[in-house]
Amino acid sequence: MRIALFATCLADTMFPAAAKATVLLLERLGHEVVFPEAQTCCGQMHINTGYQKEALPLVRRYVRTFEPYDVIVAPSGSCTGSIRHQHKTVANAAGDKGLAAGAEEVAGRTYELSELLVDVLKVEDVGAYYPHRVTYHPTCHSLRMLRVGDRPLRLLRRVRGLDLVELPAAEQCCGFGGTFAVKNADTSTAMLADKMRHVLDTGADVCTAGDTSCLMHIGGGLSRLRTGVTTVHLAEILASTEKA
Template identity: 65%
Template structure:
């Protein structure tokens, strides 16, 4: 199977360790992973703020870049949701490659049939299911199943886990007061778990949560779950 990594803008610019972690996990399982140099943004920012026409050439570039791969994996529920839900409407010809694009837990569990990736992580961890992964991709408990298989992990439930963290991309910029109030609730919930780490499938949400935790001088650090699986 030819697998390509779509690292996404946020990870490429701010969290390169997450993309490295995805590659490390898949290589540990015996799979080669390509990183096509022609990849760019998925266009979600454009499409979600009313600039659908500007998102079309971005979608076309994605289809050209990843069209020959059997599977495309991305460590971002929101970007995968953009590709799978909106690309076929923007350019119907992108539907086949969009259907072969997976969030990491989907690729591991649904395509490769792997639940235990051989990880060990001796920390107390709580998991926040991000909105796009939860509601658009319907990941369900896939990331949690992978985390439960990690050796030495102390995985604790997050109260109100399915509630938004308040980020929502440009929502946090346009509605800062509402965003901050939602974030405060999420930070309080994380604090009640006593976790060393709060994990999620999107670093954009983790950046938002991590900022709130840092301002509260919390001892909990944000970490993409792929980095736990790679440990």
């Protein structure tokens, strides 16, 4: 299968390992991955802070860039959620019915990584090996907007050498929420403290998730406390093999 990668801004600028791991994993499974160079931001940050007019060119660019591809994958539940649930709304608000139709059509072919693997490619055992004690944080957008359910957990359970431990109060937000963490720093910090306590209670070496944004928030807190617990994107775990 030929799959287009939407890398996302955060992966491109700060966490390229997540995007590279997505490519490595899909190519190992026998698929061709292409990177449309015209891609930019999906516009989620603009939309969530009320700048729908400014987001419109980004929605238009996403549709134009990825329209030629039958399958698009993003290593981000947050960005995938925006594409699937906000792009059409932004286009309609601007009165551009043609763009709205295009946005809906392209969004229907855009998948978060675990969705692509389990629902489209019909695979749960991806041949990964990762000998660590791991806990999984289900990010808000993947949990509530995309409803990925237990797909990431099903993938993690098939990773050889991995000891998967349940995260207490897993469905609670980590407190990042994009600009929420900036505008409501005290509340965000309190939510992060709860999340870190639950992660540490598991005794895990690694906390994983499908969004680098949440991992950045959680990982930053764990690092400042010198806990020794690291954060690793789901794609990096699934791309890991015994030979690596």
